Amino acid sequence: MLTMIALSNEDRKIEEEGRTLWQDAWRRLVHNPTAVISALFIILLVIVAIFAPFIAPYTYYDQDISHARENPSERHPLGTDELGRDILSRIIYGARISLSVATVVISIETFLGVLLGMLAGYYQGMADMIIMRLTDIMFSFPSLLLAILIMGILGSNIFNIFFALSLVGWPGMARIVRGQVLSLKGQDFVEAARATGATDLKIMVSHIFPNLLSPVIVTATMHVAGIILSEATLSFLGIGVQPPFPSWGIMVNELSPLLRSYPMLPLFPGIILALTVLAFNFLGDGLRDALDPRLKG
Amino acid sequence: MERVGLVSMTNYILRRLLIAIPTILAISLITFIAGYLSPSDPITIMLGDKGDPATVERVKHEYGLDKPLWEQYLSSVWNALHGNLGLSFFYRGWPIADMFKQGLPITARLGLTAALLGVSLGIILGVVSAIKRGTWVDKLAMFISLLGISIPSFVLAPILIIILAMNLHLVPVAGWGKPENYVLPALVLAARPLSLIARITRSSMLDVIRQDYIRTARAKGLGERVVIYKHALKNALIPVLTVTGMTLGDLLTGSFIVETIFNVPGIGRASITSIYQRDYPVIQATTLMYAVTFVMMNLIVDLLYTLVDPRIRYS
Numbered sequence: 363m364l365t366m367i368a369l370s371n372e373d374r375k376i377e378e379e380g381r382t383l384w385q386d387a388w389r390r391l392v393h394n395p396t397a398v399i400s401a402l403f404i405i406l407l408v409i410v411a412i413f414a415p416f417i418a419p420y421t422y423y424d425q426d427i428s429h430a431r432e433n434p435s436e437r438h439p440l441g442t443d444e445l446g447r448d449i450l451s452r453i454i455y456g457a458r459i460s461l462s463v464a465t466v467v468i469s470i471e472t473f474l475g476v477l478l479g480m481l482a483g484y485y486q487g488m489a490d491m492i493i494m495r496l497t498d499i500m501f502s503f504p505s506l507l508l509a510i511l512i513m514g515i516l517g518s519n520i521f522n523i524f525f526a527l528s529l530v531g532w533p534g535m536a537r538i539v540r541g542q543v544l545s546l547k548g549q550d551f552v553e554a555a556r557a558t559g560a561t562d563l564k565i566m567v568s569h570i571f572p573n574l575l576s577p578v579i580v581t582a583t584m585h586v587a588g589i590i591l592s593e594a595t596l597s598f599l600g601i602g603v604q605p606p607f608p609s610w611g612i613m614v615n616e617l618s619p620l621l622r623s624y625p626m627l628p629l630f631p632g633i634i635l636a637l638t639v640l641a642f643n644f645l646g647d648g649l650r651d652a653l654d655p656r657l658k659g
Numbered sequence: 660m661e662r663v664g665l666v667s668m669t670n671y672i673l674r675r676l677l678i679a680i681p682t683i684l685a686i687s688l689i690t691f692i693a694g695y696l697s698p699s700d701p702i703t704i705m706l707g708d709k710g711d712p713a714t715v716e717r718v719k720h721e722y723g724l725d726k727p728l729w730e731q732y733l734s735s736v737w738n739a740l741h742g743n744l745g746l747s748f749f750y751r752g753w754p755i756a757d758m759f760k761q762g763l764p765i766t767a768r769l770g771l772t773a774a775l776l777g778v779s780l781g782i783i784l785g786v787v788s789a790i791k792r793g794t795w796v797d798k799l800a801m802f803i804s805l806l807g808i809s810i811p812s813f814v815l816a817p818i819l820i821i822i823l824a825m826n827l828h829l830v831p832v833a834g835w836g837k838p839e840n841y842v843l844p845a846l847v848l849a850a851r852p853l854s855l856i857a858r859i860t861r862s863s864m865l866d867v868i869r870q871d872y873i874r875t876a877r878a879k880g881l882g883e884r885v886v887i888y889k890h891a892l893k894n895a896l897i898p899v900l901t902v903t904g905m906t907l908g909d910l911l912t913g914s915f916i917v918e919t920i921f922n923v924p925g926i927g928r929a930s931i932t933s934i935y936q937r938d939y940p941v942i943q944a945t946t947l948m949y950a951v952t953f954v955m956m957n958l959i960v961d962l963l964y965t966l967v968d969p970r971i972r973y974s
Contacts, residue, residue: 502682502957503950504908510915514934514942515693591811598813599919601934614813618920622832625821632814640809 387576390652397648400641407638411457418451422608433624440630443617452608453631459609460638463523463593464586470528471589472582475535476574480566482536483543494540497533505530506592513601523602527592531585538581539574546570576653583649587642594635610635672962679954684736686950687943691732694939722746722940735943744944749936755944758929766918766925770910772845777852777910778903784853785860785899786892792865800857807854812913816847816920835923844921848913852906859902863895870894897964904960911949 381389391397410417419439420426430446432438440449482493500508512526546552547570555569596602597611605612610631617628702715702724719725722745723734735745744755788800810818820843824832830842867873868891876886918927926945933941 499682499685502954503686504912504953507908507912507915507949510912510931510934511690511942511946512693514930515690515939517937595811595813595916598811599916599931601931611813614817618817621817621820622825625817625825628817629814632811632817636806636810636814639811640805643809 387649387652391648394648394651396644397652400644400648403637403641404645407457407641408461410454411461414454414458418448418454420448420451422447422452422455423606424448424451431620431624433626441624441627443613443627444620449613449617449627449630452613453610453634456608456610456613456631456634459603459607460590460593460635463520463527463603464589466524467527467531467589468582468586470524471531471535471585472578474528474532476539476571476578478532479536479539480543480570480574483540484547484562484566484570490540493536497537500530500533506595509592509596510599510601513596518596518601518604520603523593523596526596527589531589534585535578535581538577542574542577543570546573580646580650580653583642584646587639587646590635590642591639668962672958675958675961679958682954683947683950687736687739687947688732690943690946691735694943695728718751721752722748739944739947744947745940747933747938747941749933749938749941755941758941759926759944759948762924762926762929765923766914766927769841769844769848769917769923769925770914772841773848773910773913774852774907776845777849777906778856780849781853781856782860782892782896782899784857786864786887788857788861789864789868790887797861801861804854804857807850808858810850812847812850812916813920815850816843816917819843819846833922835921840921844917844923847920848910848917851909851913852903855902855906856899860895860899863898864891867891867895900960900963904957907956907960908953911953 415421424447426438426442426446426448428446429435429437429442431444432442434441438448438450440453442448443452478493482490508530509526512529513522516522516525552565552569555565560569593602594609594611594614597609598615599611600615603609603612605616613631614628614635617624617631620627702718706714706718716725723731726734738745742756744759747753747755747758784800784804788797791797807815820832823829823843823846830839831837834840873886873891876890877883881890914925914927915931916927917923918925919931922928926948930942930945933945
C-alpha cells in the first residue's frame with residue numbers, strides 16, 4: 363500500500379517536471395473556482411459585446427414611447443427608460459463601450475508603462491530620474507480626480523477619455539516594470555547574455571521582457587477593473603461618453619430620477635457594472651496566485 | 660534624546676514641505692497649459708460671438724488675458740499665494756475665493772464625517788471579524804466589505820436610498836440643510852475607506868494575535884478584553900494607518916461624485932458644474948486646492964506614524 367502511494371507520488375513528480383511555467387499556471391488557475399467563474403463571466407460579456415446587434419432585442423436608441431418608464435415585462439425584460447428605450451438592449455450595447463474603452467486604454471497604458479519602466483530600470487541614471495519623478499507627480503494626485511479634471515479641460519469625447527485614462531494609468535505599470543527590471547538586471551542570465559555580446563536592445567527584448575510577462579498580465583487585468591469603473595464614473599458625471607450612447611455610467615445617471623417610482627431600474631446597469639469590476643478583480647487575484655504562487659496572501 | 664527626535668522631525672517636515680512645492684507647482688503648470696490648449700476660447704464663453712472689439716479688449720484686460728503666457732502663469736501663482744484665485748469666466752467677475760468660502764466648509768464637513776465613519780466602523784468591523792474568525796459574523800463582515808469595495812458610489816447611493824430612506828424611513832430621501840441630510844452622502848463616501856480599513860484591520864489583527872507577546876499577555880492571566888484592545892489592537896493599527904492614508908484620495912475624488920448625486924452645495928459639485936460651463940479658472944483653482952489638500956493630508960498621515968509606532972524614525 364505504502365509503496366504504491368510513494369510510487370504514484372513519484373510519477374506525479376516526474377510528470378510535473380515536464381510542464382512549462384505557463385502550463386503550471388494554467389493548472390493552478392483552473393483549480394480556482396472564483397477565477398474560473400470570473401473568467402467565464404468576462405468571456406460571456408465579450409461575446410455579448412461583439413454580437414450585440416444579434417443578441418439585443420432592440421437597438422440602444424429605439425424608442426417605444428407608449429411603453430416608456432416601465433418595470434420589467436415580457437416585452438422589455440429589464441424595463442424601459444424615460445424615452446422608452448429598452449434597458450436590457452442598452453446594457454448589452456453598453457458592454458461594447460466599457461470593453462472597448464478598457465481594451466484601448468489598457469493597451470496604451472501597458473505599452474507606455476512597459477516601455478518607460480524598462481528604460482528607467484535598465485538604463486537608470488537620468489532617464490530613471492526623469493521617469494520616476496514624473497510618476498511621483500502623477501501619484502501625488504488621485505488618478506480619477508486627475509482624469510476628471512483633464513476631461514473637464516479638454517472636453518468630452520471618446521478620444522479624450524482614452525487620453526485621460528491612459529495618462530493617469532501608465533505610472534502604476536511603469537513602477538512595477540521598473541522594479542522587476544532592476545531585480546532581473548543583476549541576474550546571471552542577463553550577465554551571460556551580455557557576455558555573449560548581446561546588445562542592450564536584444565537583452566531587453568529577448569531576455570528581460572519574457573520575464574516581465576507575469577507581473578504585467580496581472581497588473582493589466584487588475585487595471586482593467588479600474589478603467590471600466592473610471593469610464594463609468596466619468597460618463598455618470600456627464601463628462602465621459604455622451605448620450606445617446608449607452609455607457610453604463612450614463613444609464614445609471616439617466617435612470618436615477620426614476621428611483622422613487624421605479625427603484626429597480628437604475629440598479630440594473632449598476633449591478634452589471636459592479637459584477638464586471640468584481641470579475642476583473644477576482645480574475646486578477648487568480649492570475650496572480652497562478653502565475654506567482656509566492657505572492658499568494 | 661527627546662531633543663534630537665524633535666529636531667529630526669522638524670527637519671523631516673521641512674523637507675517634505677520642500678518636496679511638496681514642486682509637485683504642486685507642476686500640477687498647477689499642467690492645468691494652466693491644458694487650459695490654454697483647450698479647444699474653447701474664454702472670450703467666446705463669456706461674451707458669446709456678439710462681443711464688439713472694444714468689449715473683447717476690456718474683458719481680456721480684466722482677466723489679464725492680454726499679457727504674455729508666462730506672465731499670466733506667474734501672476735496666477737503669485738495671486739494664488741495671496742488668497743486670490745482669480746475670477747470665474749461663467750459668472751463674470753465672481754471671485755473664485757468667494758465660491759470656495761461657501762462650498763469648502765460643506766465639503767470639509769462631509770469629508771470629515773465620512774473619514775470618521777470609515778475609520779471607526781472599519782476598525783470595529785475588522786476587529787470583530789478577526790475575533791470571530793471563520794464564523795458567520797466574520798463572513799458577513801467580509802462580504803459587506805467586498806461589496807463596499809466593488810460597488811461604485813453612484814450605484815451604492817440609489818441602493819442606500821431605497822433601503823434606508825424609502826423602506827426604513829431612517830433618513831430623508833433628498834434635501835439639504837439639516838444634519839440628517841449628511842447621513843446618506845457620508846455613508847456612501849465612507850463605503851470604500853470603511854471596507855478597505857475593515858479588511859486590513861482583520862488581517863493585521865490576525866497577524867498580531869499570533870505573536871509571542873500576545874501569548875505572553877494571555878499566559879500571565881490578562882483578560883481577553885485587555886489582550887485584544889490594549890495589546891493587540893494598538894500594534895495592529897500601523898498597517899491600518901497606511902491604508903487610511905491611501906483612502907484619502909478616494910475621499911477627495913468621492914466628494915465630486917457624492918455631491919453630484921445628492922446635490923450637495925459643496926466644492927465638488929461646483930467643480931463639476933464649472934466643467935459643464937467650461938469655466939477654466941474655476942477648474943484650475945479647484946485642481947490646485949485639491950492638490951494642496953492631498954499633499955498636506957499625506958504629510959499628516961506620515962507624521963501620525965510616529966504616534967502609533969515610535970520605532971519609525973525620520974531620516
